[in-house]
């Protein structure tokens with residue numbers, strides 16, 4: 001670390017990044033205690049709920065002036081994905097602060113979770129800190145929610161929380177959650193997500209000597225299924241490459257992607273295998289008819305004598321309104337525009353905890369306030385600029401002051 005003075009907000013960020021909340025054995029207890037200290041310093045309410053032992057959902061609460069009005073949830077996940085330390089320039093949990101040559105005093109903060117998504121959770125708390133330090137009050141209660149296990153699907157985290165009494169007690173009216181950094185100048189704002197469909201097809205058939213014409217083999221049943229899904233992939237890729245009516249390029253969120261991610265079969269070169277399986281990672285765009293797609297997959301398997309197992313099938317395509325019907329959108333959009341930032345509205349290509357919130361009826365927007373930034377989530381040498389952390393705090397101050405002051409009903 002350099003010998004200059006480190007802004008306190010950056011010191012706290014580095015402290016948060018140093019907590020090894022890395023899957024598959026995240027230090028959730030250390031994280032909970034860090035958040036408990038933050039709550040005490042900030043004068044916020046603190047609660048930690050364990051729906052699954054050792055996996056706390058932590059809620060820091062800033063009471064609003066109109067407690068009966070629906071609250072604003074600022075959601076972030078505390079876990080981070082594993083690392084390959086040998087590919088990192090600095091140890092991934094050291095959170096090294098490295099001067100950027102020629103930047104006029106900026107620094108890179110290099111750590112796993114810097115982009116995904118500790119910067120977001122940190123900026124929420126620092127924005128609340130700044131607003132409270134100025135003596136500002138907001139109408140609506142604000143809950144900064146820190147959930148475990150998003151990186152492994154959220155089954156023991158947000159999925160459990162949204163079903164709980166405590167979540168109902170939040171009376172959430174609107175939520176912010178994570179997005180992705182933008183390499184361009186616009187701010188990517190995600191108002192919906194594609195639904196994950198993880199389909200496994202298994203076929204069984206006759207075995208025998210590899211020199212014969214064996215009838216009804218597992219491969220003969222499975223290959224046409226694979227062919228049909230690959231045809232769907234080609235159709236969707238062609239659609240992806242076709243510009244929108246207004247000439248703009250499509251994003252991944254506009255189409256359905258299909259990837260063959262696992263193939264298994266065979267024991268020996270001259271033995272016809274008894275079984276074969278193929279796993280697909282399919283992401284369905286919210287405008288598709290999920291239930292009809294499921295029936296199509298079932299019919300495809302049945303037609304070729306294969307079995308279908310849906311390892312994941314999300315069948316809710318709720319999106320957050322981004323028009324005048326949603327007063328939180330109106331307030332958010334105005335607060336962002338007032339900062340001279342252009343919004344790019346998108347469907348998130350993968351799955352985040354926002355899907356649980358939207359399905360529970362809470363309109364959610366996915367935002368990570370990083371622009372002109374390479375996308376490094378899940379990558380080696382994940383970093384953010386110090387200036388982007390400080391700007392991110394100012395960004396949420398404006399956004400929070402807007403959305404938490406939307407008049408109650």
Ligand SMILES: CSCC[C@H](NC(C)=O)C(=O)O
Nearest residue numbers: 151152153196312350351352
């Ligand atoms: C279906 S649970 C898996 C969640 C994971 N989320 C991200 C952001 O990578 C994914 O989309 O694969």
Ligand SMILES: [Zn+2]
Nearest residue numbers: 077116117178
């Ligand atoms: Zn994330």
Ligand SMILES: [Zn+2]
Nearest residue numbers: 081116151377
């Ligand atoms: Zn992630």
